[in-house]
Amino acid sequence: MKRLYRFSIRLIIVIVGLWVAGFLNFTRPWILPESVAAGVCSGNPIGVYRLLAHGADINARMPGWSFDGLSLFQYFDNTGCQKPFADPALGQILFSHGADVHQETGSGYTLLMLAVGEGSETNVEFLLAKGVDPNRQTQTGETALMVAVRFANMAIVENLLKHGADPNLQNQKSETALMMAAGYGSTATVISLLKHGADPGLRDKKEQTAADHAKVEWRRDAMALLENLPAQE
The missing domain is CATH 1.25.40.20 (Ankyrin repeat-containing domain)
Structure with missing residues (x-):
């Protein structure tokens, strides 16, 4: 029983360690994303928060991105913007910084x-x-x-x-x-x-x-x- 318990603990540690390593490698939160949209799409809540703390406009449009690069659209889009490391904190950060649910793309x-x-x-x-x-x-x-x-x-x-x-x-x-x-x-x-x-x-x-x-x-x-x-x- 003790062996099984120890094995389970080690397995959990390994899984968590791999997840953290993957998150750090993919999102690189110590580097600011090029835009809020980019941070959202990579599922990088730390990068998104840092950008917003530096004064980035949560509702700004980003030419070249789908849905005009509107960050909240990127958050809701699970097809072209899959957010591999997304978690509830990402949505909370967007809404707490004034993301507008009523905004529309240029086509309406x-x-x-x-x-x-x-x-x-x-x-x-x-x-x-x-x-x-x-x-x-x-x-x-x-x-x-x-x-x-x-x-x-x-x-x-x-x-x-x-x-x-x-x-x-x-x-x-x-x-x-x-x-x-x-x-x-x-x-x-x-x-x-x-x-x-x-x-x-x-x-x-x-x-x-x-x-x-x-x-x-x-x-x-x-x-x-x-x-x-x-x-x-």
């Missing part, structure tokens, strides 16, 4: 859209609780709800609708979330949108309704559902 892309696209129900809930507007639109008219509909993530769709997402907003093609849901054939999403006031009579720039979108993509269930709706007075 929001943190909420990013969280929705990554399917992170936790981050979506966090941002909605912070008062982020679910109805913000990009330059092309995209909304967070439209992003959620494409992925047919019902939990996120329902949460957005619960927090006031408007299902009748239209993009630059005059398409609505309902049209997209019909085209993708997600009857569960179609039903949810209809329950929250989606208008099946709206038309896009091609004069197509949601039912037409289902018909074009040959989504039989969605087409039958929309074509058999009671006539609106």
